[in-house]
Amino acid sequence: MSNSQLFVRDVSRHVCTDDYWVNSSFVILEKMSQFWKKGLQFTCQQCGRCCCGEPGIVYFSPREFDALVEHLNHTRGLTREVIVRDYMRPHRDSYTARDDFPDGHCIFFDKEKGCSVYEVRPSQCRDFPFWRCNLASKSDWDETAQMCPGMNHGRHWTAEEIYDIASKARL
Ligand code: SF4
Numbered sequence: 638m639s640n641s642q643l644f645v646r647d648v649s650r651h652v653c654t655d656d657y658w659v660n661s662s663f664v665i666l667e668k669m670s671q672f673w674k675k676g677l678q679f680t681c682q683q684c685g686r687c688c689c690g691e692p693g694i695v696y697f698s699p700r701e702f703d704a705l706v707e708h709l710n711h712t713r714g715l716t717r718e719v720i721v722r723d724y725m726r727p728h729r730d731s732y733t734a735r736d737d738f739p740d741g742h743c744i745f746f747d748k749e750k751g752c753s754v755y756e757v758r759p760s761q762c763r764d765f766p767f768w769r770c771n772l773a774s775k776s777d778w779d780e781t782a783q784m785c786p787g788m789n790h791g792r793h794w795t796a797e798e799i800y801d802i803a804s805k806a807r808l
């Protein structure tokens with residue numbers, strides 16, 4: 638497992654690096670679908686492992702960041718300036734959530750409640766674990782499943798549902 642966000646895969650966080658996504662065309666996605674053509678099982682167990690651990694990139698697109706600001710302003714009275722200063726790090730055209738803590742947790746992770754911004758969590762968190770890097774092969778899926786207890790359990794997702802999520806992924 639990588640210990641750097643520069644690597645292709647980081648299963649400890651809702652992260653696939655930009656390079657991976659850039660190289661993941663729809664043609665590749667079609668090939669990937671072989672091992673999940675009968676669907677996959679996943680139900681989140683709310684364990685929070687994917688929000689902690691090794692540093693990663695939890696990217697909020699400009700639109701997602703606007704929604705985050707609106708949410709935090711409404712629920713905590715935080716201004717955009719305070720959110721940018723205290724909760725975020727600049728990344729390309731927008732921001733990533735801070736995770737510069739000794740245990741590498743996302744700043745929005747609450748040990749008691751889980752994701753504290755669940756309603757406005759970014760798409761990469763919503764789409765997990767149906768990322769193309771996890772869907773590339775059964776071994777990739779199973780490797781991530783070692784970290785995520787929700788994978789291979791619970792709800793059955795059809796190949797069509799999985800394809801729909803993976804193909805609309807932001808990056
Ligand atoms: S079950 Fe998986 S997706 Fe849900 S919080 Fe745990 S690691 Fe994350």
Ligand code: SF4
Binds near residue numbers: 734744
């Ligand atoms: S935004 Fe929420 S779901 Fe996403 S990594 Fe942070 S705490 Fe986890």
